[in-house]
Amino acid sequence: MTKFFNPGLMQTSRRNVLRGSVLAGAAALTGAGAMATPRAPKLHAANATSAKLYKAAAEQTADSTAKPADLSGYTRVKQELVAPPFAPKHEQIATGGPKIIEITMETSEVLMVVDEDTGAEIWALTYNGSVPGPLIICHEGDMVELTLRNPVDSQMEHNIDFHASTGALGGGGLTHVYPGEECVLRWKATKPGCFTYHCAPGGAMIPYHVCHGMNGAIMVLPRDGLKDKDGNQLIYDSIAYIGEQDYYLPMDENGEYRKYDTAGEDYTDSLDAMRTLTPTHQVFNGAVGALTGEGALKAKVGETVLMIHNSCNVDSRPHLIGGHGEYVWESSFSDQPMTGMETWFVRGGSAVAAMYTFEQPGVYAYVNHNLIIGAMLGGTAHFVVEGEWDNALMEQVVAPREFEA
Numbered sequence: 001m002t003k004f005f006n007p008g009l010m011q012t013s014r015r016n017v018l019r020g021s022v023l024a025g026a027a028a029l030t031g032a033g034a035m036a037t038p039r040a041p042k043l044h045a046a047n048a049t050s051a052k053l054y055k056a057a058a059e060q061t062a063d064s065t066a067k068p069a070d071l072s073g074y075t076r077v078k079q080e081l082v083a084p085p086f087a088p089k090h091e092q093i094a095t096g097g098p099k100i101i102e103i104t105m106e107t108s109e110v111l112m113v114v115d116e117d118t119g120a121e122i123w124a125l126t127y128n129g130s131v132p133g134p135l136i137i138c139h140e141g142d143m144v145e146l147t148l149r150n151p152v153d154s155q156m157e158h159n160i161d162f163h164a165s166t167g168a169l170g171g172g173g174l175t176h177v178y179p180g181e182e183c184v185l186r187w188k189a190t191k192p193g194c195f196t197y198h199c200a201p202g203g204a205m206i207p208y209h210v211c212h213g214m215n216g217a218i219m220v221l222p223r224d225g226l227k228d229k230d231g232n233q234l235i236y237d238s239i240a241y242i243g244e245q246d247y248y249l250p251m252d253e254n255g256e257y258r259k260y261d262t263a264g265e266d267y268t269d270s271l272d273a274m275r276t277l278t279p280t281h282q283v284f285n286g287a288v289g290a291l292t293g294e295g296a297l298k299a300k301v302g303e304t305v306l307m308i309h310n311s312c313n314v315d316s317r318p319h320l321i322g323g324h325g326e327y328v329w330e331s332s333f334s335d336q337p338m339t340g341m342e343t344w345f346v347r348g349g350s351a352v353a354a355m356y357t358f359e360q361p362g363v364y365a366y367v368n369h370n371l372i373i374g375a376m377l378g379g380t381a382h383f384v385v386e387g388e389w390d391n392a393l394m395e396q397v398v399a400p401r402e403f404e405a
């Protein structure tokens, strides 16, 4: 805890420690208060208490005597972010010099259905209204310039910690925005790979926001694109962006999922549910079945798909049933990809890219191969692949039939 509240950029480490304890204290207070008055999380009180300290940190940053960054040689471009499972328009191999990639994200608090069958819902905390937040793509050496805007009707403050960035809690220390505020953060992408980003307001609010959907991924491509171990170019036809989300939804005494009127009202109940470390749901792209049926991912035989799997909070082991991870980058894109993987690993707090070229038509299930999670908690997506069946790869020689004993 103390380590987290000790960003190198902020000079008064005591204040940061204080900030942590203020929030932890606020959370404890909230718990005590909730016993007397159920569902009275006093979020605004917690925010107000910590507000002065956040402001103090911001002022210190403004007073900094550090040299301004040299932005000569950069070209400014806007990246229009799109909702998952899709990827923004981008180049796989960078043309021209380094860019300043301008993006905008809004911290939207939205009521989402988690499971239609049970009526489970959540006041999701999101970037741009989706779980996961939108996929951002840049190249190594580019700058990402984010405008982060918190709508005036929000209940809570938000910020963003980019695991791909360097310093100030991944930008978390410089991006606290209250309802009606915006800020702009610019950082240089120096490490190629896929990385998670997430909200991290402080204390118990960090897992609370992350477990309400406030996370996503950025892919930092090498300037000359992806390569195999021999340096041969690897090109994909499409991206499937999958965010694994663990939810801890509070239930009432009858085992029904509780409903709440506003974002944040579930704070105390959620903390109790989160303490069990046992998710009620662990879904792909925000809800049970979001990537099956009408939401299924589409491909054709011969097409190469780059599957980007973000899991901000929990470990995951994706497996493509009927296919493989032909090339998998669990670490940096500078490292050689692993090849021919049956199941790969996404460390909680990271994003991983896996590439596969479909060879057979049909429905492929992409699952968390902790199959309890995959089949019972919601961790399943489908790829529907069109094309010609190849009997040389698989053939049903005899269909199921009765046999004589």
Ligand SMILES: [Cu+2]
Pocket: 107, 125, 157, 158, 159, 199, 200, 201, 209, 214
């Ligand atoms: Cu947040």
